[in-house]
Amino acid sequence: MSQIVTxxxxxxxxxxxxxxxxxxxxxxxxxxxxQKQTLRNxxxxxxxxxxxxxxxxxxxxxxxxxxxxxxxxxIEHQFNSLKIHWKSLEAAYRTSPxxxxxxxxxxxxxxxxxxxxxxxxxKISEFIFDCLQIATPQTKTTEFNLxxxxxxxxxRYLVNPKDKNIGANFDNYIQxxxxxxxxxxxxxxxxxxxxxxxxxxxxxxxxDL
Numbered sequence: 001m002s003q004i005v006t007x008x009x010x011x012x013x014x015x016x017x018x019x020x021x022x023x024x025x026x027x028x029x030x031x032x033x034x035q036k037q038t039l040r041n042x043x044x045x046x047x048x049x050x051x052x053x054x055x056x057x058x059x060x061x062x063x064x065x066x067x068x069x070x071x072x073x074x075i076e077h078q079f080n081s082l083k084i085h086w087k088s089l090e091a092a093y094r095t096s097p098x099x100x101x102x103x104x105x106x107x108x109x110x111x112x113x114x115x116x117x118x119x120x121x122x123k124i125s126e127f128i129f130d131c132l133q134i135a136t137p138q139t140k141t142t143e144f145n146l147x148x149x150x151x152x153x154x155x156r157y158l159v160n161p162k163d164k165n166i167g168a169n170f171d172n173y174i175q176x177x178x179x180x181x182x183x184x185x186x187x188x189x190x191x192x193x194x195x196x197x198x199x200x201x202x203x204x205x206x207x208d209l
Contacts, residue, residue: 004019004152005141008121009040009043010120011043014207016039016189024136029070031142034117038161042161046187055081059073075117082110093194097194105127109124176195
């Protein structure tokens with residue numbers, strides 16, 4: 001895979017990072033409109049009762065039907081969601097093989113009060129790239145195009161979690177609560193990191209979308 005375009009996401013899906021791991025260069029979509037119920041502000045982890053949604057609230061404009069640019073979306077901190085998300089991650093992954101390996105580096109992200117969602121997601125992406133040791137060249141879009149150029153593979157659709165078939169063919173890896181609910185594919189990249197650690201990149205490179 002050569003060049004891809006994808007969205008900066010809130011601890012994006014394993015499928016998104018499969019595309020990223022195979023890419024020779026990455027373009028992040030910074031110029032689109034914000035859409036609800038996507039991985040722009042939510043991620044899915046494996047909790048004791050199965051799939052657990054972590055949703056990051058945003059500040060609403062107060063105008064119905066008003067389209068807003070992704071870059072203009074601000075995070076709502078009234079409910080201390082980031083701290084709650086961190087507690088959920090601790091409960092879900094404290095016993096995983098590599099939680100403590102990453103804990104000191106990732107915890108500060110959940111202690112922040114970032115203003116803009118897009119900026120925060122870029123910071124998250126930088127952190128995940130560092131964990132995976134991915135040094136692929138990156139750029140950002142300067143305008144929105146519904147269709148990507150023919151030489152750029154369009155993986156922006158991976159920000160939409162509604163397609164349950166995405167990742168259905170991914171290989172199993174050991175998950176903390178697998179004995180209770182079976183293997184759950186295509187969760188947050190954090191699920192793979194906490195369970196597979198340094199082997200995560202090898203796993204991503206071996207999967208097919």
